[in-house]
Amino acid sequence: MNIYVIVAAAHENAVNHLNSKFKMYRYQEIPGEDEWKFLGWKNIHFISDKIKMGNKVLTGKFIANNEILTGEPVEIELRIAKDKKKYKISEMPDK
Structure with missing residues (x-):
């Protein structure tokens, strides 16, 4: 298991404010010297x-x-794009 860190977020545009790219590093254990490796914008x-x-x-x-x-840990979440009343995911049947 690796450890990744997000240190910056670039917004897609000024209107919708979705974070489309994230500046990331990966922790590398190297004998005698541990370091963070820059991965770029992901x-x-x-x-x-x-x-x-x-x-x-x-x-x-x-x-x-x-x-x-x-x-803090990062998680991915599924959500409805618009705040409408029709067919909420949390109220859907499990069958």
Whole structure:
């Protein structure tokens, strides 16, 4: 299991405020020296895949000299895009 950290989020556009890209690092255990490896800007599908594979994805803050303070765990949630009253997921039958 790997540890991934999100340290920044780039919004898709000024109107809808969806976070479409996330600046990420992966923790690497190297004999004698552990470090955070910069992975670049990743989308929600990348994050979802990492969680699905059993990895830990956390929020965090990049300090300096390759030091990151880790925060809270990240989870993926399915929700209805519009706040309407028809066919709520939480009220759907299980059959």
